[in-house]
Amino acid sequence: MIPILFFFFAAVAIASGIMMIVHRNPIYCALFLILTLFAVAGLYVLLNAPFIAAVHIIVYAGAIMVLFLFVIMLLDLKSETSRQRPGGLPRILSIIMSGVLLAELVLFLRSGTANLPLVEGDLIIGSTKEIGNLLFTEYLFPFEITSVLLLSSIIGSVILARLKLK
Amino acid sequence: MEIPISYYLLLSGILFTIGVVGVLTRRNAIVVFMSIELMLNAVNLTLVAFSKQFNSLDGQIFVFFVMVVAAAEVAVGLALIVAIFRLKQTVSIDKINIMKW
Amino acid sequence: MLFNFATALVFLIFGGLFVLLNLGISRILQARNPHPVKISTYECGELPEGESWIQFNIRFYVVALVFLIFEVEIIFLFPWALVFKDLGLFAFVEMMIFVFILLVGLAYVWAKGDLDWDKPQSVPAPELSQSYEQKEVTETVDS
Numbered sequence: 001m002i003p004i005l006f007f008f009f010a011a012v013a014i015a016s017g018i019m020m021i022v023h024r025n026p027i028y029c030a031l032f033l034i035l036t037l038f039a040v041a042g043l044y045v046l047l048n049a050p051f052i053a054a055v056h057i058i059v060y061a062g063a064i065m066v067l068f069l070f071v072i073m074l075l076d077l078k079s080e081t082s083r084q085r086p087g088g089l090p091r092i093l094s095i096i097m098s099g100v101l102l103a104e105l106v107l108f109l110r111s112g113t114a115n116l117p118l119v120e121g122d123l124i125i126g127s128t129k130e131i132g133n134l135l136f137t138e139y140l141f142p143f144e145i146t147s148v149l150l151l152s153s154i155i156g157s158v159i160l161a162r163l164k165l166k
Numbered sequence: 167m168e169i170p171i172s173y174y175l176l177l178s179g180i181l182f183t184i185g186v187v188g189v190l191t192r193r194n195a196i197v198v199f200m201s202i203e204l205m206l207n208a209v210n211l212t213l214v215a216f217s218k219q220f221n222s223l224d225g226q227i228f229v230f231f232v233m234v235v236a237a238a239e240v241a242v243g244l245a246l247i248v249a250i251f252r253l254k255q256t257v258s259i260d261k262i263n264i265m266k267w
Numbered sequence: 268m269l270f271n272f273a274t275a276l277v278f279l280i281f282g283g284l285f286v287l288l289n290l291g292i293s294r295i296l297q298a299r300n301p302h303p304v305k306i307s308t309y310e311c312g313e314l315p316e317g318e319s320w321i322q323f324n325i326r327f328y329v330v331a332l333v334f335l336i337f338e339v340e341i342i343f344l345f346p347w348a349l350v351f352k353d354l355g356l357f358a359f360v361e362m363m364i365f366v367f368i369l370l371v372g373l374a375y376v377w378a379k380g381d382l383d384w385d386k387p388q389s390v391p392a393p394e395l396s397q398s399y400e401q402k403e404v405t406e407t408v409d410s
Contacts, residue, residue, distance in 0.1 A: 021188035030240035064336040094190030105179035126226045132346025147368040153238035154336045154372040
């Protein structure tokens with residue numbers, strides 16, 4: 001069952017990812033990205049990380065993509081939905097370079113992870129409590145720094161949204 | 167039956183490459199931004215896969231922080247896009263060249 | 268553990284199937300003879316004005332930004348609530364510092380008036396909103 005689910009989620013993630021970068025309407029791009037995010041959340045569950053999967057859906061599908069859709073609606077991008085891809089050389093070059101990157105990644109993965117040691121011991125499942133224990137003891141300082149990051153981002157983005165035209 | 171970690175890493179590599187193609191070929195700044203989100207997700211998948219492989223939770227904590235950084239990045243980045251749109255009436259990255267001379 | 272998520276998976280699969288099945292049935296059974304009046308948004312005499320893709324006011328965007336930040340705070344509150352009993356006062360103090368720093372941001376946004384709803388001088392794109400009003404005026408004159 002698990003292999004079937006893995007290949008199902010992987011296929012959904014890749015297919016909707018490709019649809020996201022080829023679709024012309026930005027709203028459809030956002031919806032396909034949401035589909036990819038759900039597939040990735042399913043993969044997190046298969047990887048024994050149920051809490052990460054839930055948080056992933058809450059943050060990405062619940063907040064980040066809402067903000068994306070919001071901005072697409074805010075900007076009224078109808079005129080931008082027409083064809084506006086770079087034709088010719090830049091596009092071909094960028095696709096070739098991406099192919100090279102993929103080949104590099106595959107080669108690296110084949111050589112690097114062929115015989116990774118499997119750590120013995122009790123299987124750790126990333127439940128909410130386990131993550132909380134680690135987060136509030138060992139990773140306490142990064143956690144507190146995170147709040148400063150969020151503070152700076154809220155102030156910065158509100159100032160940018162307020163910016164008046166000259 | 168267990169899926170070997172290399173499958174997850176390969177999937178993550180493919181997703182990352184899709185994100186790169188999106189960044190390089192699209193001209194809509196918002197879609198470019200979404201492609202960056204896809205790349206962040208690919209990296210998150212790698213972190214969780216290694217977290218399972220090495221039987222430790224540190225990778226999952228990292229995913230937490232990556233998500234927070236992604237949220238902060240989206241807030242500021244979209245505010246930038248909105249500000250640029252109000253200045254230039256476009257989000258096409260070919261036409262946003264106010265810092266290029 | 269995985270077995271608990273079978274419920275979610277079954278729910279997801281049947282949700283998707285339900286939508287596809289219903290759309291498919293209506294696609295098969297429907298009679299298709301399009302007519303400009305029939306395919307308009309409201310079929311019952313109400314003439315649609317403009318398009319469904321309208322521009323939002325930018326003040327909604329500021330609220331959405333604040334929502335995003337506090338949603339991220341929520342994901343830290345979940346694990347905190349579960350380990351609170353074990354870690355005691357220590358966890359309480361550290362979470363209070365975290366929440367306080369974020370509340371500084373909220374207080375800033377609030378004090379600067381970005382959450383105020385009726386603030387005419389902060390209308391972001393004057394030429395766009397003006398064109399909207401002008402369009403409405405001319406249309407009412409025409410009718």
